[in-house]
Amino acid sequence: MSVEVLDSATIVNFVEDEEAFNISIRERFAHLDTNHDGLLSYTELSKDLQSLRVLETHFGIDIKTDPKELAHVYKSLFEQFDHDSNGTVDLDEFKLETKRMMLAMANGMGFLPVQMVLEEGSLLKIAVEHESTKTNCCLNLFKNV
Numbered sequence: 001m002s003v004e005v006l007d008s009a010t011i012v013n014f015v016e017d018e019e020a021f022n023i024s025i026r027e028r029f030a031h032l033d034t035n036h037d038g039l040l041s042y043t044e045l046s047k048d049l050q051s052l053r054v055l056e057t058h059f060g061i062d063i064k065t066d067p068k069e070l071a072h073v074y075k076s077l078f079e080q081f082d083h084d085s086n087g088t089v090d091l092d093e094f095k096l097e098t099k100r101m102m103l104a105m106a107n108g109m110g111f112l113p114v115q116m117v118l119e120e121g122s123l124l125k126i127a128v129e130h131e132s133t134k135t136n137c138c139l140n141l142f143k144n145v
Contacts, residue, residue: 001120004128007113011106013134014127015099024126025095039088042078049077098123 015021032044081089081097089097102123118125 001117002125003115004118004125005113005115006109006124006128006131007111008106008109009111010131011102011109011124011127014123014130015102015106017130020130021099022095024123025098026091028098028123029091029094039090040081040094041088042075045078045081045089046074049074102127 028048029040032040032048034044035041078089079085081093083093083096105124116124118128
């Protein structure tokens with residue numbers, strides 16, 4: 001984990017860079033697809049969804065949450081990804097819903113930078129690294145002028 005500074009532009013620019021975003025999505029999908037069938041089951045995707053800790057914390061402090069309520073929330077999140085309601089999530093569904101969720105997060109974040117603790121390998125961490133790479137590239141161009 002690391003503490004990073006990001007704003008909505010960090011996320012939007014990453015999502016709009018189709019090549020970088022698609023590579024990250026394919027890698028994430030392949031990592032989650034433990035049986036390598038090209039589809040994510042509830043079991044495969046739920047581990048990633050549970051890492052979001054949607055209800056288990058309140059401002060970073062662990063709180064006791066009803067297991068039935070948690071199961072309902074994670075099942076509902078899975079259903080958001082499963083657009084055709086066939087019980088599995090394919091790569092296109094995963095990409096579309098991940099993009100939608102990241103853009104919603106960016107929209108809620110606004111233009112002011114915020115500090116966040118990000119897990120290594122998370123899509124937000126990758127977005128920050130993507131922005132950093134672009135910034136460093138531009139700085140190097142100015143040095144050569």
